[in-house]
Amino acid sequence: MKIYDGGRAPNPRRVQIFLKEKGIEIETQQLDLNTHEYRSQEMLARNPTATVPFLELDDGTVISETIAICRYIEELHLEPNMFGNTSLERATIEMWSRRIEFDFFLRVAHSFRHLHPAAEVLEGEQIPDWGRKNQKLAIEYLDILDAQLAHNQFIAGDRFCVADITAIVAIQFLNQHGLRCRKKVCLI
DSSP: OEEEEOTTSHHHHHHHHHHHHHTOOOEEEEOOTTTTGGGSHHHHHHOTTOOSOEEEOTTSOEEESHHHHHHHHHHHOOSSOSSOSSHHHHHHHHHHHHHHIIIIIHHHHHHHHHHOGGGHHHHSSOOHHHHHHHHHHHHHHHHHHHHHHTTOSBTTBSSOOHHHHHHHHHHHHHHHTTOOOOSGGGGO
């Protein structure tokens, strides 16, 4: 297996943290996002969606999308479990993972891609109003995370899981492009 990685970009970071938590090392090839290496003919032949990270299996099968990669690895290495052991735990982790990904992580990404000068190479045309709207919504979502963490040690309960990884990466990403906040979750 080999992971084609995008370094410090948020989605590659999610897989990197997941692998660290699992204690797993997989051969990795870094792709330069700024030069669009992930969009080269060679990479598009492997992964036509031009996204990172993606996992190439020994038989040439490619799995892209962060959570799909993590789920595949989870099936190969069950412990420590990051997606839940019981039906209720799996559903709760999935619920929080989706909430965080759609209502927080993507909003942080949109704000970065439309407001940060360095993202222009990735985005092409930036739409500042869209960036500001998403920035506002991302910061407002922190109240939901704060309320959840007021009753739980971790996002989905009493142990670290894949939902926490997404939240941590989103908060780091938020802080990296200057949206520091005073919410409890920003201290993660």
